[in-house]
Amino acid sequence: xxxxxxxxxxxxxxxxxxxxxxxxxxxxxxxxxxxxxxxxxxxxxxxxxxxxxxxxxxxxxxxxxxxxxxxxxxxxxxxxxxxxxxxxxxxxxxxxxxxxxxxxxxxxxxxxxxxxxxxxxxxxxxxxxxxxxxxxxxxxxxxxxxxxxxxxxxxxxxxxxxxxxxxxxxxxxxxxxxxxxxxxxxxxxxxxxxxxxxxxxxxxxxxxxxxxxxxxxxxxxxxxxxxxxxxxxxxxxxxxxxxxxxxxxxxxxxxxxxxxxxxxxxxxxxxxxxxxxxxxxxxxxxxxxxxxxxxxxxxxxxxxxxxxxxxxxxxxxxxxxxxxx
Numbered sequence: 001x002x003x004x005x006x007x008x009x010x011x012x013x014x015x016x017x018x019x020x021x022x023x024x025x026x027x028x029x030x031x032x033x034x035x036x037x038x039x040x041x042x043x044x045x046x047x048x049x050x051x052x053x054x055x056x057x058x059x060x061x062x063x064x065x066x067x068x069x070x071x072x073x074x075x076x077x078x079x080x081x082x083x084x085x086x087x088x089x090x091x092x093x094x095x096x097x098x099x100x101x102x103x104x105x106x107x108x109x110x111x112x113x114x115x116x117x118x119x120x121x122x123x124x125x126x127x128x129x130x131x132x133x134x135x136x137x138x139x140x141x142x143x144x145x146x147x148x149x150x151x152x153x154x155x156x157x158x159x160x161x162x163x164x165x166x167x168x169x170x171x172x173x174x175x176x177x178x179x180x181x182x183x184x185x186x187x188x189x190x191x192x193x194x195x196x197x198x199x200x201x202x203x204x205x206x207x208x209x210x211x212x213x214x215x216x217x218x219x220x221x222x223x224x225x226x227x228x229x230x231x232x233x234x235x236x237x238x239x240x241x242x243x244x245x246x247x248x249x250x251x252x253x254x255x256x257x258x259x260x261x262x263x264x265x266x267x268x269x270x271x272x273x274x275x276x277x278x279x280x281x282x283x284x285x286x287x288x289x290x291x292x293x294x295x296x297x298x299x300x301x302x303x304x305x306x307x308x309x310x311x312x313x314x315x316x317x318x319x320x321x322x323x324x325x
Contacts, residue, residue, distance in 0.1 A: 012183040019229050023194035030218035093193040097145045101267040103133035103155045121177040128152045139263035143275040144176050144185035168254035171245045178244040193227040195222035196271035222289045234298045246311035259301040
């Protein structure tokens with residue numbers, strides 16, 4: 001089992017490097033498009049409002065050189081912005097997720113049961129004991145955020161702690177700790193940190209046609225980047241978790257309870273959805289893209305529960321079968 005975790009860890013850590021490079025490319029494209037749009041806007045203003053129009057070959061050449069210069073300069077700016085912004089994106093991710101979810105970091109004298117379970121699981125796994133936060137939300141769910149194991153925060157909703165038994169809660173926490181150990185939380189966090197701005201910017205300004213048009217390419221690249229980084233993650237993290245929990249039946253019970261619960265996770269956006277244990281399907285919107293649907297299929301619970309039952313040696317669920325109790 002240790003070998004399997006180490007293989008998954010190495011795979012996740014290897015994915016972070018190309019993820020960083022592709023994120024820089026995405027920033028470069030976004031900044032270049034914005035700069036080109038501004039430059040072209042100035043040119044069009046000069047033509048239609050200022051009466052400046054190239055009426056000979058020399059004038060056309062000057063305009064062409066100017067546009068090429070704008071593209072080159074904006075590309076260089078894009079690279080520099082990407083290099084400078086990546087560290088800030090990493091540092092601001094935790095604050096963003098805690099703010100977005102209204103999560104409150106637990107004090108040392110609070111939530112003793114959860115704290116004791118996390119400490120025991122972390123010690124057994126050989127990872128630093130993660131901080132944890134509580135979200136006032138009736139939807140049972142949890143998330144992990146942190147770009148390396150020593151800086152991870154585990155968030156759990158009040159609905160999760162109220163719905164699950166102690167054994168089931170321990171199984172969910174073991175699931176999250178196994179994700180820390182295998183660097184799955186780190187990979188997911190990097191993917192969200194480096195793509196969330198491009199995804200959220202367009203969502204926040206759907207009524208702003210110029211920004212929406214300019215954001216199409218960076219947003220599509222950002223969604224593709226999430227899908228590429230997190231491909232096959234659901235299957236692999238489930239496989240690791242089943243063996244790590246040493247109580248797969250409780251994990252299956254817990255996830256089945258999450259699956260049938262009707263409460264939607266309230267405080268989450270499409271950009272940060274991949275951090276959650278149960279992917280909040282409501283963040284996909286009415287008309288999700290093909291790439292977004294592919295990512296959700298990787299992380300939604302339905303198919304994962306059937307796979308977990310198989311891994312745990314349980315028979316598959318029959319149609320209409322109630323959850324385990």
